[in-house]
Amino acid sequence: MKLETIDPNNVIRETNLSGTKYQGKVRDVYDNADSTLTIVTTDRHSSFDRVLAHIPHKGQVLNQLSLWWFEQLKDIVTNHVILSVDANTILAKKTKPLPIEVIVRGYITGVTATSLWTNYNNGQRDFGDFTLPDGMVKNQKLAEPVLTPTTKSDLGDENLSSKQIVEKGLLTQERLDEVNAIAIKIFKRGQELALERGLILVDTKYEFGLDDDGNLLLIDEVHTPDSSRYWLADSYDEAFAAGQDPKSFDKEFLRKWFKDNCDPYKDATLPDAPPGMVLELAKRYMEIFEKITGSELNCKN
Ligand SMILES: Nc1ncnc2c1ncn2[C@@H]1O[C@H](COP(=O)(O)OP(=O)(O)OP(=O)(O)O)[C@@H](O)[C@H]1O
Ligand SMILES: [Mg+2]
Known part of the structure; x- marks a missing residue:
């Protein structure tokens, strides 16, 4: 159009x-x-x-x-x-929506306070459920996708470890394991399909809920540009080598104007x-x- x-x-x-x-x-x-x-x-x-x-x-x-x-x-x-x-x-x-947002990341990037790159760049290596080695650089691919769940609240997102989620009584360990396993699987499927179309699914957010019978359902939106970051695959290698951000689906220009x-x-x-x-x-x-x-x-x- x-x-x-x-x-x-x-x-x-x-x-x-x-x-x-x-x-x-x-x-x-x-x-x-x-x-x-x-x-x-x-x-x-x-x-x-x-x-x-x-x-x-x-x-x-x-x-x-x-x-x-x-x-x-x-x-x-x-x-x-x-x-x-x-x-x-x-x-x-x-x-009944689960009280966490499940964030899956395939790359170390981002600029906000909760983003992986910001925290890594500030010296953090231990992220509760996983540790990252020294020497990583912005936009580098992670060896395996990682989960960084946050609370679902209007008061700003707070990163949580699995241990905290269970200790706070937000989810049982069993439910959390189920959610995490599904999140990783659908993220990998998302990455595969995106790549067939020349896109890298960089990171995303999932919401899950329980129906009346206690079944776990994927709810809300999935892999949209509002819930996910996408880069253009053919821009990645060159940009990464030059220490620049890959080309992305970008809506930042409107925020910046405001x-x-x-x-x-x-x-x-x-x-x-x-x-x-x-x-x-x-x-x-x-x-x-x-x-x-x-x-x-x-x-x-
Ligand atoms: N199947 C579902 N069952 C229950 N709640 C759902 C379901 N699907 C989506 N939701 C909820 O509906 C709302 C969708 O609205 P929207 O995406 O505009 O909200 P938001 O801006 O992300 O967050 P907020 O709800 O804080 O305004 C979200 O709160 C989401 O959790
Ligand atoms: Mg929403």
Whole structure:
């Protein structure tokens, strides 16, 4: 799809369906009171814990890309999808979400306080469940993917070791072992399939929940550019050798614009994002959908 054909006003900002509504940053989740949820992935684009802009087709991309990935992973793990309702909406099994976010990393990278590279670069070698050798450099591939679970909370993510998760009573050791084994398996499958499309799945976040019968389900979204970091595979070797960051699916430019043009942490109202940037981001979301799935995004509805 060409940039000129994207209509910047054709966005889903919020929805108003029946059922008890929980509004997440990106999704509107309706509890249908029959062990099902209606989940609408909107076009809201959030950062700094607030909505920065509405990106045309973003909700559709996230929803349909998750559906695609759920399908690719379903022989390894059951997921929450019951049926696809429309481009942005699914009917899902309602679960009790586990109180942790399962983060899997294949490379040592990142810039935030909880990222592996930041902590490693600050001298940390013992990460609770694994240790890393001296001499690693930014963006290096890890010998094996590692798990760095965090608490699922609005107060900022806190890294946890397996021991802490069990000691705090968040999960039993048995459940944690089950979750970890599945997370590693689906991450490896994700990496394999991404690589077939010229992408490196660098790291990702999974959410799991328990259904009424205590079965573990993969929920929320999976391997989307919002929950995962992707690099372009053919840029990796050269960039790594030159000590640079590989080319990535990058949405940082919009965050940066807000940082440069207002105080997104404090200002009561935010300026409108520049329309050109909104369209550029829409294009990037649509392109990554097409790159990963190998099929065109159907934008008719
Ligand atoms: N099958 C499911 N059962 C129960 N909860 C689910 C299921 N699938 C997704 N969720 C929850 O629905 C919400 C999705 O909303 P969204 O992704 O917009 O939220 P978020 O911004 O990630 O986080 P927050 O919930 O803190 O706003 C998440 O809280 C997620 O855990
Ligand atoms: Mg979410």
